[in-house]
Amino acid sequence: MNKFTQLRPWLAHLAKTNRLLATKKNVPLKHELAAIAKKLDGKSSVFFPNPDGHAIPVVSGFMSSRSWIAEAMGVSESDLLSAYRVAADNPLPCHLVQEAPCQEVVHQEFDVRTLLPVPTHSEHDSGPYITAGLVIAKNPKTGVQNVSINRIQVNSKDRMAVLILPRHLHVFQQAAEEMNQPLPVAVVIGVDPLTLLASQAIAPIDSDELEIAGALHGTSLDVVKCLSNDVIVPANAEIVIEGHIPPKVRELEGPFGEYPKYYSSQEKRQVIVVDMVTHRKDPIFHTIVPAELEHLLLGSIPREATILSHLRRSFPGVLDVHLSLGGVGRYHLYVQIKKTHEGLPKNVISGAFSSHYDVKHVVVVDEDVNVHDPIQVEWAIATRFQAKRGLVVIHDTQGSVLDPSTTVGLPFDKDGVIPAQFQGMSSKMGLDATKPLTYEGHVFTKVKIPGEDAVNLDAVLDPQFPMASYLKSN
DSSP states (O other), X not given: OOOOOSHHHHHHHHHHTTOEXXXXXXXXXXXXXXXXXXXTTTTXXXXXXXXXXXXXXXXXXXXXXXXXXXXXHTSOGGGHHHHHHHHHHSOOOOEEOSOOGGGSEEESSOOHHHHSOOOBOSTTOSSOEEOSEEEEEEOTTTOOEEEEEOOEEEOSSSEEEEOOOTTHHHHHHHHXXXXXXXXXXXXXXXXXHHHHHHTTOOOOTTOOHHHHHHHXXXXXXXXXXXXXXXXXEETTOSEEEEEEEOTTOOEEEOOEEOTTSSEEOOEEEEEEEEEEEEEOSSOOEEOOOTTSHHHHHXXXXXXXXHHHHHHXXXXXXXXXXXXXXXXXXXXXXXXXEOOOSTTHHHHHHHHHHXXXXXXXXXXXXXXXXXXXXXXXXHHHHHHHOOHHHHEEEEEEEEOOTTOGGGGTTOOOOTTSOOOGGGTTEEEEEEEEOXXXXXXXXXXXXXXXXXXXXXOXXXXXXXXXXXXXXXXXXO
């Protein structure tokens, strides 16, 4: 299977296979564009020519299916996690070029609000948001880059407020702020599907996700240095916003409809001051509709690959994992194991909680339960789980700051904000939904009809049978 290492060939492939539809011109950027994309979520990606009369088109939803993501990687869906993990473990150094498509057009005088077609997505969003921008910055102490996707509110012609969660970019920004220095950044919009997926890798600090993108590509990623700072960006990107995060500057950001399908609150957050914008001659703007499939899958698949690798180091009997979409691709983890000891499921539950702080509820099932089928998982809980012996609960742990349930009962300061040390405080729960290793008779034998897997419906069904006349005559 071929890999898709460029955005435009991937979009052309989707169009050829009826998975990219174009709208009429002039779809409004406020709400209607996102509403249309949501309506087609998981069925088709959408191309919006001249949204609100803007010269730059918008595309959304081109990674909104697990099978599409595997197809872009050139692997089967069953090999998706292992292929991703191999790439994450074997990054390739980038290839620096001197000229790049992403710098064909340079804007030194601009207003981001009119230069780019930035949509307003949800009902109570505080304004237009860049939702598919890869934020790239260098560690001010080591010079190694990090890539992440952060929500970015466009506030004025050259200022954007950005949510920075307590991960690597936050470490970089804090380090620069402690030195009273600005942190140079780039916001890259419109990259190929594999680079987009690599940006979400759960990698150690001072691991450059662009090198993981190269590994997914199978060859070093072409990159170019920004024109106004030393940040390195994908050479074939559509749009690059160059700027810096000034120290000790905060501006209001939010509310914004986030992946848990709730709004996060308005707070003062870090600011990106835009210094320059570059792009291709005819760029395409990518937007991700928050809390829909493209958003959830881009977050869940890299996490699944990391969690699977993490668990297998200690528990070779772990066969598969899945972060369910009902658990917003972050909070609910299903783990399939080959059970060899009655205590193994609870050990796996403990290991799963340590794999990523977002994991809130863990269900461990046997090898005869497909973790990608929520009906089978629920069946295992209904018939194999007993709270008295299979329930694990841990209180007062670090969880997701975007989980609204974590705010209940926590203290607020005089400004109505939960202090940082309390944000995301969560209780976590694990369920051992495995059957006992030994049992009497067929009490835990899964019901199966001999030959059911071998039935060939084309061979046994008779479409010519005169059903209507038979029922009428009898």
